[in-house]
Amino acid sequence: MEEKVPFVRVTRRQDFKKSSVWMIRILAFVIALVLGCFVFLLCGVSPLQAYAEIVKGAFGKMTGIRQTVKIMIPLLGTALALAPCFKMKYWNIGAEGQITMGAIGAAFFAINFHDKLPGAVLLAVMALAAMILGGLWSAVPAFFKSKWGTNETLFTLMLNYIAIGIVAWLQGGPWEGKEGSQIVPNFASNAILPKIGGIYCGWIIVLALVFFMYFYMNRTKHGYEIAVLGDSENTARYAGMDVTKVIVRTALISGAISGLVGFMLASGANQTIYSGIAANNGFTAITVAWLSQLNPFAMVLISALLAGLSKGSSSLKTAMGVPGSISDIITGIILLCLLGCEFFINYRLVFRHKEEKNV
Amino acid sequence: MENVHAIEMRNITKTFGKTVANKNVNLYVDKGVVMSLLGENGSGKTTLMNMLAGIYFPDEGEILINGKPVSIRSPKDAYAHQIGMIHQHFKLVDVFTAAENIVLGLKEEGRLDRKKLSEKVKAIADRYGFEIDPDKKIYDMSVSEKQTVEILKVLYRGADVLILDEPTAVLTPQETQKLFDVIRAMRNDGKAIIIITHKLNEVKEISDVVAIMRKGEHVKTVRTAEVTEQEMTELMVGRKVELNIERSTPVNPKPRLTVANLSYTDSNGVKKLDNVGFIAYSGEILGVAGIAGSGQKELLESIAGLRRVDDGSIIYTPEKSHPEDLVGKSPMEIRNAGVSLAFVPEDRLGMGLVGSMGMTDNMMLRNWNKQKGIMIDKTESRMLAEDIYRELEVVTPDIDYPVRKLSGGNVQKVLVGREIATNPSVLMSAYAVRGLDINTSYTIYDLMNKQKENGAAVIFVGEDLDVLLALCDRILVMCGGQVSGIVDARTASKEEIGLLMMKNSQEVN
Ligand SMILES: Nc1ncnc2c1ncn2[C@@H]1O[C@H](COP(=O)(O)OP(=O)(O)OP(=O)(O)O)[C@@H](O)[C@H]1O
Ligand SMILES: [Mg+2]
Numbered sequence: 001m002e003e004k005v006p007f008v009r010v011t012r013r014q015d016f017k018k019s020s021v022w023m024i025r026i027l028a029f030v031i032a033l034v035l036g037c038f039v040f041l042l043c044g045v046s047p048l049q050a051y052a053e054i055v056k057g058a059f060g061k062m063t064g065i066r067q068t069v070k071i072m073i074p075l076l077g078t079a080l081a082l083a084p085c086f087k088m089k090y091w092n093i094g095a096e097g098q099i100t101m102g103a104i105g106a107a108f109f110a111i112n113f114h115d116k117l118p119g120a121v122l123l124a125v126m127a128l129a130a131m132i133l134g135g136l137w138s139a140v141p142a143f144f145k146s147k148w149g150t151n152e153t154l155f156t157l158m159l160n161y162i163a164i165g166i167v168a169w170l171q172g173g174p175w176e177g178k179e180g181s182q183i184v185p186n187f188a189s190n191a192i193l194p195k196i197g198g199i200y201c202g203w204i205i206v207l208a209l210v211f212f213m214y215f216y217m218n219r220t221k222h223g224y225e226i227a228v229l230g231d232s233e234n235t236a237r238y239a240g241m242d243v244t245k246v247i248v249r250t251a252l253i254s255g256a257i258s259g260l261v262g263f264m265l266a267s268g269a270n271q272t273i274y275s276g277i278a279a280n281n282g283f284t285a286i287t288v289a290w291l292s293q294l295n296p297f298a299m300v301l302i303s304a305l306l307a308g309l310s311k312g313s314s315s316l317k318t319a320m321g322v323p324g325s326i327s328d329i330i331t332g333i334i335l336l337c338l339l340g341c342e343f344f345i346n347y348r349l350v351f352r353h354k355e356e357k358n359v
Numbered sequence: 360m361e362n363v364h365a366i367e368m369r370n371i372t373k374t375f376g377k378t379v380a381n382k383n384v385n386l387y388v389d390k391g392v393v394m395s396l397l398g399e400n401g402s403g404k405t406t407l408m409n410m411l412a413g414i415y416f417p418d419e420g421e422i423l424i425n426g427k428p429v430s431i432r433s434p435k436d437a438y439a440h441q442i443g444m445i446h447q448h449f450k451l452v453d454v455f456t457a458a459e460n461i462v463l464g465l466k467e468e469g470r471l472d473r474k475k476l477s478e479k480v481k482a483i484a485d486r487y488g489f490e491i492d493p494d495k496k497i498y499d500m501s502v503s504e505k506q507t508v509e510i511l512k513v514l515y516r517g518a519d520v521l522i523l524d525e526p527t528a529v530l531t532p533q534e535t536q537k538l539f540d541v542i543r544a545m546r547n548d549g550k551a552i553i554i555i556t557h558k559l560n561e562v563k564e565i566s567d568v569v570a571i572m573r574k575g576e577h578v579k580t581v582r583t584a585e586v587t588e589q590e591m592t593e594l595m596v597g598r599k600v601e602l603n604i605e606r607s608t609p610v611n612p613k614p615r616l617t618v619a620n621l622s623y624t625d626s627n628g629v630k631k632l633d634n635v636g637f638i639a640y641s642g643e644i645l646g647v648a649g650i651a652g653s654g655q656k657e658l659l660e661s662i663a664g665l666r667r668v669d670d671g672s673i674i675y676t677p678e679k680s681h682p683e684d685l686v687g688k689s690p691m692e693i694r695n696a697g698v699s700l701a702f703v704p705e706d707r708l709g710m711g712l713v714g715s716m717g718m719t720d721n722m723m724l725r726n727w728n729k730q731k732g733i734m735i736d737k738t739e740s741r742m743l744a745e746d747i748y749r750e751l752e753v754v755t756p757d758i759d760y761p762v763r764k765l766s767g768g769n770v771q772k773v774l775v776g777r778e779i780a781t782n783p784s785v786l787m788s789a790y791a792v793r794g795l796d797i798n799t800s801y802t803i804y805d806l807m808n809k810q811k812e813n814g815a816a817v818i819f820v821g822e823d824l825d826v827l828l829a830l831c832d833r834i835l836v837m838c839g840g841q842v843s844g845i846v847d848a849r850t851a852s853k854e855e856i857g858l859l860m861m862k863n864s865q866e867v868n
Contacts, residue, residue: 220733224723227716234710237665238702239724240691 028341032334057315058308072307073202074261078285079299080213081257088230094156096282097163098134098255102262105129107273110191119190134259135252142251146244168275193268200268214296363426365390365551371420380406382575388551395562396555398572399796400768408522412444413437443513444522451497457508458493487544503534522553559588604829612640615816621671631657633840639816646831647820654840655820659787663702664690701783711774714763718744747776767794789820824853
């Protein structure tokens with residue numbers, strides 16, 4: 001009857017030390033790099049040289065670092081925005097749309113009020129408008145969910161396309177520059193975020209957001225309400241929390257931060273608005289948030305890693321003539337390994353005929 | 360008796376990290392014998408049985424079946440050795456029928472013949488006296504029916520050894536009796552049965568022998584007829600214990616909570632509370648008896664502001680200020696109105712506590728909103744957690760260890776500890792000792808009594824009529840959402856309460 005036992009079966013792991021969890025993640029990263037070697041070998045380039053080129057491209061020179069940080073800013077900002085939603089088990093996948101709406105809010109004031117308001121005030125108004133629009137775009141599905149039990153995943157996803165559609169219309173209509181160009185002209189100089197250290201100052205804003213979000217989730221009443229609600233709605237009600245209020249408020253704050261990211265993308269990175277302004281940050285940020293286990297400081301690391309990969313591989317393309325899609329494959333392998341190792345952190349494989357011992 | 364046992368465990372040891380769950384356990388069961396497994400919470404009963412069921416594999420020791428050493432590495436192995444275990448949490452597929460669940464995972468020849476299957480299931484059911492409809496879907500079933508399906512499932516696979524982990528914890532007394540009839544039928548059929556229960560009267564009633572565990576070790580196996588409840592408890596705990604409930608006369612009782620004409624209809628349109636009325640006095644324990652699902656849960660949750668009632672009033676009369684109607688108030692409004700209402704709900708981890716948080720963070724469920732400003736300060740909660748940890752002897756590696764991972768008894772200590780720490784003027788508890796060992800249960804009774812002496816109005820929803828009769832001052836009996844009677848616990852009899860529990864259904868029949 002021993003044959004009836006499957007060769008390998010899966011059991012849930014109980015406790016794992018925090019330090020060994022991180023060891024496993026690092027190991028997974030190393031495995032990913034090794035797997036990546038084969039891909040480079042297939043393309044006929046030396047893997048070591050290729051990796052060196054990626055690192056050099058991303059972090060080697062000041063210009064590279066600036067580019068990397070520029071990619072990192074919206075990614076980190078959006079991951080931070082999603083953290084409280086995910087902690088609450090509210091599946092907001094509409095950051096893309098919330099970023100876009102934020103950009104619309106900012107662009108509205110940049111285009112219509114640049115000659116009426118002084119620089120600092122204009123930027124503040126733009127940021128505020130972005131946060132309000134992004135926040136509302138996120139609060140509406142939350143309100144529907146808490147009142148009528150609609151599914152937030154579908155609702156937020158659909159709102160993404162509506163937001164992008166609105167920009168496409170503005171681009172070809174009211175905000176179009178040269179007729180027929182489908183392009184919104186660049187903002188006036190007083191509607192553009194100033195640079196600090198050679199990069200638009202968005203990096204200071206996201207850095208501040210990291211601390212804010214850590215503080216918000218761990219030290220405030222709101223953070224506590226979010227954590228309780230994420231565990232059990234009944235417990236939240238039992239503790240006297242206003243469940244509707246907490247859901248809507250959290251979604252509002254999350255959307256406002258995404259909106260702020262939209263403002264930075266419009267006013268800082270692009271100095272204009274176009275329909276693809278969110279550039280998938282709203283989705284990639286979901287990966288960043290989960291890989292970081294919703295920890296804001298870990299998000300800095302993960303988003304730096306992904307941004308570095310993205311920047312590094314584009315220099316790889318120019319330096320070694322490797323096709324651009326190769327870097328996507330490498331990124332894919334790394335993400336697969338990092339996400340896949342979470343399985344081994346939570347589950348254990350038991351092989352037939354082997355003593356079952358707890359780690 | 361011959362020397363070959365149906366099951367024999369020799370020198371079994373099992374550890375989880377640093378925890379030694381079982382240590383050098385030697386234990387055997389014979390055919391045609393019902394054995395109870397008794398021990399405090401966390402003494403390793405479930406772990407030991409899981410090794411017979413193929414869930415865990417022992418670190419050391421061997422298992423013999425009918426005298427032959429075997430290795431049980433998976434539940435399938437266990438079935439192959441005719442061992443079947445009914446776990447506390449059922450593993451059934453909701454959308455399937457009873458019969459489908461029973462054959463699920465079995466390799467049957469050819470197509471599934473539903474009619475034949477139903478007949479076969481029916482035949483087993485009749486043999487042991489089960490009542491079951493093989494074609495009923497699991498989601499339409501009560502807990503007791505689901506349990507029946509689980510038992511049939513292992514019998515269908517030909518089990519000769521049945522292990523039941525706390526099967527009666529979720530059953531009404533009537534359902535328990537039915538289960539016991541089935542167990543006796545199986546015993547007479549020559550099966551070996553191991554049953555885990557914390558209720559000593561059940562041990563006495565159903566089992567031939569009782570094996571006692573203490574801190575992972577097997578202390579002794581004795582013939583049930585030759586041991587008293589007191590002796591069993593002392594073997595379990597390892598020292599002398601007092602097992603009596605002191606009942607003091609209520610001092611200066613005053614109406615604290617006056618409930619009148621309370622009705623509640625749930626979202627499915629079922630009337631769960633029908634014109635309920637009673638008065639809970641300060642300094643007294645008001646027991647609530649009734650078949651599970653007679654509206655006890657809804658009553659407590661309505662008082663706590665968690666349900667929107669159709670009609671009625673809940674008047675709270677404090678010591679010094681004016682009476683206040685709690686109907687229509689949210690839990691927070693009730694709290695803000697200065698009502699100190701403590702509530703130990705039935706669903707400990709799904710309502711009373713946050714499973715993923717430690718003791719400290721769980722203490723904050725009561726005071727998170729009291730502090731000024733947006734910040735949350737954990738100092739007070741940490742101190743409270745430490746107090747409860749010390750005074751109630753909570754077994755946890757650390758006060759920030761997720762409470763979900765604590766044993767049932769310790770989870771309950773955390774919850775009850777927090778609730779009574781608020782110095783409540785009304786304390787409500789639902790099935791406060793469910794799943795707790797006898798010693799911890801008495802700790803909880805003591806805590807209830809202390810609250811009574813402090814002048815709180817205690818409302819104690821319970822299922823064990825002996826306990827209700829010994830602990831409470833008055834007992835309110837519920838039946839089908841109505842109050843079918845309120846009796847004096849000092850003079851009432853079990854039979855009297857039993858009749859009141861069935862009152863309405865008799866009128867209907
Ligand atoms: N999977 C596990 N991982 C780590 N520790 C465990 C595991 N299962 C049980 N334990 C520990 O082993 C000990 C025995 O647990 P077990 O569940 O067998 O007790 P029990 O006698 O069934 O208790 P109860 O009466 O509360 O059901 C406890 O200290 C428990 O915390
Ligand atoms: Mg157990």
